[in-house]
Amino acid sequence: METFYGLFNYWIVIVLMMMGFYMVIAQHNLIKKIIGLNVFQVSVFVFYISMSKIKGGTAPILTDGIEIYSNPLPHVLILTAIVVGVATTALGLALTVRIKDAFDTIEDDEIAILEKEDQERERGTIS
């Protein structure tokens, strides 16, 4: 059981990662897909933060009497990754707005039908 509690954070990471990934694959709604993508990315953030924790360590601030502290580098890396994630989400949502304008729906399966019609119309006008 110790391994289970000892690796608690990593279990959470895996559960979140799989939930997010499943949402991206299984959901037809474009917004829900982006939410899934966010959950997926957050799991990676948790993963990085967890691995920087050192047993008995405090916050990495340089003052007297502090010998053991958490590794600050993964925190910094994840700050960068969060920014990237925000940009990706913003772009994804912006695209969804444009898709809503152009197709009048944000359901993946309905869009697929409309796209197929587009393609057939293209063939039709050509031949």
Add this chain to the structure above:
Amino acid sequence: MSTQLPALQVVLPLLMAPIALIIRNPRFVWMLTLIVTWTTLAISLSLLMQVLDSGTITYRIGGWAAPWGIEYVLDKVGAFVLVIVSAIGSLVMTYARRSVEQEIPAERIYLFYTMFLLCLTGLLGITITGDVFNLFVFLEISSLSSYVMISLGRDRRALTAAYRYLIMGTIGATFYIIGVGLMYMMTGTLNMADLATLMPAIADTRVIQAALAFLTVGICLKLALFPLHLWLPNAYTYAPSMVTAFLAATATKVAVYILIRIIFTVFGGVNVFEILGLQNILMTLAIFAMFAASTIAIYQDNAKRMFAYSSIAQVGYIILGLSFASETGMAAGIIHLFNHAIMKCTIFLGLGCVALRMGGVSIRDMYGLGTRMPWTMAAIVVGGLSLIGIPMTVGFVSKWYLVRAALEADMWPVAVLIVLSSLLAIIYVWRIVEAAYLKPAPENAEPVSEVPLSMLLPLWVMALASIYFGLDATNTLTIALDAADILLNGGLQ
């Protein structure tokens, strides 16, 4: 000054992007972008000369020593890819003005060029950095800007193509940082050279094997290795013409470069192909890509989509070359990376010209174009012949080396498969030739004139390059063989 070139290479387009945003005037923005791209080409050429003369260049960002600071490292492979990216960038930009004016609404043109500059920054940065996390940042800079460029296509399907690429690309990039995180857990470093020295001791652990698996799958999503290619056909078909030409020639190639870096530099001291059976997986998928994608290409009515599928097949050839893990195989992969960039750029630039005059690029649009737009169609045919691998074109050089690598490895069935899959390329290239030269133009066809010189010139520079480097492959081959040698014998040293 010359010691600062590696940083300048990336910083220049990065800083010019917001300036382009301020200028706004389409014409001036285009001129600024043009100057930037040609400057980066000059810088990368001089860097290549330096690398060929005096070996690997390292540059410490901000003066922080590696492995703590971020280090830029440029060896022969990197310098070679850098030249490919910046050369394609500058030629495509020379060509871009007319094509962009026609395909993108005037009020968005400056945004488009800003995105192009950012994408160029990302691609150059990936190539030059020696830090695995820095690479992720550049990867996302280039990916995010290419999603935007694709979504600017005229067809509404460009939006969904960009969206799907965004979802799959982000999953790929996230897999990549999971892999990086696992490596960091085990080694405590992000520097590629440092990772390479620490890796052999811990290569047998489950964590590193998981890291390798995540990295490979993530990168293969980005480079569109069959069956992870689903984002590519629509993205290439509906993107603006010049974006297709630029991305087809650079984005997937740079992703291949990341794979090379991870497998042969970071995992350089480890026999990666033994653990996980990576060699068999990559080789099988590559061969599937060559056949499946070429076969699908034959049935396409839209020429852009046809050549998008052909790109997936060509990525297969590159990965096949790498998966031999022999010097000839590596060299074949690297040389095909260069050659495919040239020929795909030729073809997509040519299709951009067709789109400019005809408004579409379906096979029917090309009926009788052989006489009406002789220069454009001739260039497309040169690119097509090169795809097949006719002697005296670049395609022949890479196919020749691939077959040789297969024979050296005693895998003659693979050699036969390479030749057979080339026959499939003949069929789809023939469909273009047939439409352009043997079918008559439709009776009510409006007269079309050849495209302006500003588009024809870059197109023919690319077409002639694909003949020139096919006739005299000495230079490129020497670099590719050297690069393969460096990669197989210890990476960044």
